[in-house]
Amino acid sequence: MLKRTNGVKIKINQERGDDVVPRCLNCGNETSFVSSSIQSGTPWMSSKDSSVAAHFADGQVRHVENHGAPHDITNEAFQRPESYFDTCHQCGSTNLQWP
């Protein structure tokens, strides 16, 4: 679908048009989150053992990094980020606020 933002049409890969960017209430991060519910067998960040990470921009998920999670789960996380991403990638806090 197409969403009009500031006169520019951008393609978004979700059916909804609402902004879905969470915010870390601890450090204010609004761009990068990981999921504590999708564990990785091979930790890839110092203290984070999630196997997926989402990067948000302009009110939507820009991309989901997959570090060993099943493809289905990655797609699911992309479609319903609020159900998966619950941990701040910057500070590790789970005190997130979703719109």
Ligand SMILES: [Zn+2]
């Ligand atoms: Zn944070």
